Amino acid sequence: MSNPSYVRGKSIDNSQYAHLSMSVSDDIAALKETVFQHKAVRTLKKFEENLKSRILTRDEIRILLASEGMFVLEVPPGIVALASRMTDEWFKKEPFAATGRAARILFAAVDEYGLNDMEHGLLPSHHQLYVDMAAHWGITAKDLLDDRNIVPSAKEFSGVIADYYRNRPIIEALGFHVANEATAPLDFGVFLATFREYREQYGLKAENDPHLNFLLVHDDVEVSHREMGVECVQLYTNGAKALVEQARRGVLAYMECYGRLFTELNDAIFGQKPGVRRASA
Numbered sequence: 001m002s003n004p005s006y007v008r009g010k011s012i013d014n015s016q017y018a019h020l021s022m023s024v025s026d027d028i029a030a031l032k033e034t035v036f037q038h039k040a041v042r043t044l045k046k047f048e049e050n051l052k053s054r055i056l057t058r059d060e061i062r063i064l065l066a067s068e069g070m071f072v073l074e075v076p077p078g079i080v081a082l083a084s085r086m087t088d089e090w091f092k093k094e095p096f097a098a099t100g101r102a103a104r105i106l107f108a109a110v111d112e113y114g115l116n117d118m119e120h121g122l123l124p125s126h127h128q129l130y131v132d133m134a135a136h137w138g139i140t141a142k143d144l145l146d147d148r149n150i151v152p153s154a155k156e157f158s159g160v161i162a163d164y165y166r167n168r169p170i171i172e173a174l175g176f177h178v179a180n181e182a183t184a185p186l187d188f189g190v191f192l193a194t195f196r197e198y199r200e201q202y203g204l205k206a207e208n209d210p211h212l213n214f215l216l217v218h219d220d221v222e223v224s225h226r227e228m229g230v231e232c233v234q235l236y237t238n239g240a241k242a243l244v245e246q247a248r249r250g251v252l253a254y255m256e257c258y259g260r261l262f263t264e265l266n267d268a269i270f271g272q273k274p275g276v277r278r279a280s281a
């Protein structure tokens with residue numbers, strides 16, 4: 001029987017653990033700006049304008065969700081792999097510090113796997129929530145995996161994600177991860193805002209319709225994942241310029257793929273028509 005005087009997560013005085021909050025150097029904090037100033041974000045903006053210009057057909061929603069689903073699928077196992085790689089690397093140098101440090105990356109996976117409210121039990125994983133969202137439009141998990149519904153750059157993106165999280169130098173993977181966590185609220189935010197604005201046309205009953213749970217949960221958690229990722233860059237590099245530059249290359253690699261994905265989605269769904277007509281609300 002467990003010790004009744006210990007309450008999980010409540011019996012530890014977190015204020016004693018200095019590692020729970022840390023400051024980061026300016027050039028590491030600037031990695032976020034590298035994301036937000038990147039031209040790929042402007043490509044997403046164009047996609048948003050198009051998305052709000054008219055209601056998508058079911059076939060178009062299928063292309064959107066199956067293509068976006070490629071990186072939705074690839075990221076959680078990638079995060080676990082990166083956390084494991086970091087643990088192993090640090091374990092050789094500072095064994096008792098390794099898990100506590102890699103926790104900043106594994107933390108993001110806790111949400112992905114539905115482990116963030118264990119007082120009440122397991123929650124659905126983000127992958128399950130994604131399939132539930134697609135099911136609202138009659139789109140199945142099989143449809144989401146069908147190459148005919150996926151733009152080529154989404155496929156390439158998933159390969160690059162697998163490679164960065166599992167094989168590339170850890171510092172580049174960390175930059176790549178920061179870009180992923182920093183951009184997720186942007187694209188998921190665009191979808192959430194669009195489906196909310198046109199909820200009747202999309203068959204949704206409320207602003208927070210449960211079919212939107214996948215998008216709602218990301219609205220909630222991603223900033224904390226991003227900040228933990230940034231802190232991890234600080235821990236890993238200790239501010240060393242050459243390493244921070246390597247992290248920045250990881251950020252840029254992510255943004256390149258991200259821009260290509262939304263360029264192709266724009267093309268596949270809206271035919272890159274300039275000045276697409278706005279929907280009459």
Ligand SMILES: [Fe+2]
Nearest residue numbers: 111112126218
């Ligand atoms: Fe997620």
Ligand SMILES: [Fe+2]
Nearest residue numbers: 108181222225
């Ligand atoms: Fe995340």
